[in-house]
Amino acid sequence: MKDAARIEAFLEMMSAERGAAQNTLASYRRDLDDAAGAIEGGVTQADTAALRAYLKKMAACGFAASSQARKLSALRQFFAFLYAEGLRADDPTGTLDSPRKKTALPNVMSEAETSRLLDRAAAEAANPELSDADAVAALRLHALVEVLYATGLRVSELVALPVTVAQRSDRFFMVKGKGGKERMVPLSAKARAAMQDWLEVRNKQAGFEASPFLFPAASKTGHLARQVFARDLKSLAARAGISATKLSPHVLRHAFASHLLQNGADLRAVQQLLGHADISTTQIYTHVLEERLARLVNEHHPLAD
Template sequence: MNSAARIEAFLEMMSVERGAADNTLANYRRDLEDATETIKGGLAGAGADDIRAYLGGMAARGFAASSQARRLSTLRQFFKFLYAENLRPDDPTGTLDSPRRERTLPKTMAETETGRLLDQADAEAAGKAADPVAAARMHALVEVLYATGLRVSELVALPVAVAMRDERFFVVRGKGSKERMVPLSQKARDAMRAWLVRRNGDPALADSPYLFPSPASESGHLPRQVFARDLKALAARAGIASAKVSPHVLRHAFASHLLANGADLRAVQQLLGHADISTTQIYTHVLEERLVRLVNDHHPLADPPP
């Protein structure tokens, strides 16, 4: 079995047994095909030195350490699969160290800025907007996103059933078709119900299975690129630099604000749908700041405020 056939077998396993999403499979394919084309003799028979040289070549091509680490993660899974299936007698990635990555903090928004963004969306939905349907939709989108921390792909593809029952929690299907329960604030539920009235009053939208339909899109629901564009425009109208705002930034704000106000890191991991706690640990700076504040505020030997 050559490299191409083994890659196909690996991708089939990730799809059928692991439920990997289409985007994830596409990333795996791109990573493995690049390695196959670059490593002399192909990927299937590569040794540890070949892979080490390949990763070093990525650095020479200008790839960041984070990209090298992600590529190594793909290769680890691929060779682990080959070893488990007796297609190789060894795993050449077992002795390789991950490239050292600099700790980068996620972009987020202050609570005051987030409040201004939500207030702007609320005011536009309640006022005489030029497009009242779009204003009601945007209000529902930002309220639900900040209340739940959903990935943007999860948000725009929500089923309409979520808004048709007044419950404090709903189940969302995330990466790898894994389900998790997320909470809905009262403000988010109110915004969704107001949007549902507008949505159901439009014959072009009413019959869609999606909460945020878009008949013109291939998927049938609002494209995430459209939401991202409209969110930046909303931020500008709220007096916030549009470059600072994106759906992912609001997801980070959800997590950071929860931790800053006393939430547990494990709980935030579950709410975000992170498979590994190490992914959630990008927010540890928030915990560190909270601990310093806790000691300064409550320790008997802490310096008094000036």
């Protein structure tokens, strides 16, 4: 089938030339396969009218604007590939309008709430009355939350950190993010100390001392699962008196970015620290900058009330 062959060629290009991650490739495949099955005559030969009708049908079926936009993005890149390879003489997506998405502000913890969470994790890690198993779990969780808040890592990056990060005393380390791109992230003294405490216990756990991961686990990947950390984080939040429904690893990553901006960091610097390829992704935090600028004017302008 022509569609299947062209989609496969497109995915090979995205992997080889652009370093697209496996999750990204799988998402493109799903979206393009859906379009190929839904559009009469297939997706490769579809014209603008057929694509517009397909997207309209998605909207009628209740797909969120974000899902529609993702599908259109996949189609745009697919047809750009076909055009560049001489497999199409035109790009039928050129006049298609993107669905309007509501800009959702991220859930953000206050600095006071974040301090309460970290203090609770530290207190539990230092509790001498815990059983051996609970002490190991508490030390691991303390290291995880300290490192996440200090670095703003994606949860997938955090749980897969190599053990070498904790074996050095550097203030920064390199992390490989989406698409295999590397970036430098900071590491606070508290986060380094929490990692060292965890490392000492980790190395005594049977089967973990030889693992290449800082947070090893008896799992398919060899490291702690994101879902396990998310569950433990919610439990910690509840014990710290913070709504568990409000907190996730991603919310703590948002807290890292928002608190930096609130305290004077540059948006471009935060973009680099978060590993966002496009500044538009980081601009969800502009509300933080607006609040800071308003406060600056109100507090320091001679004519402010």
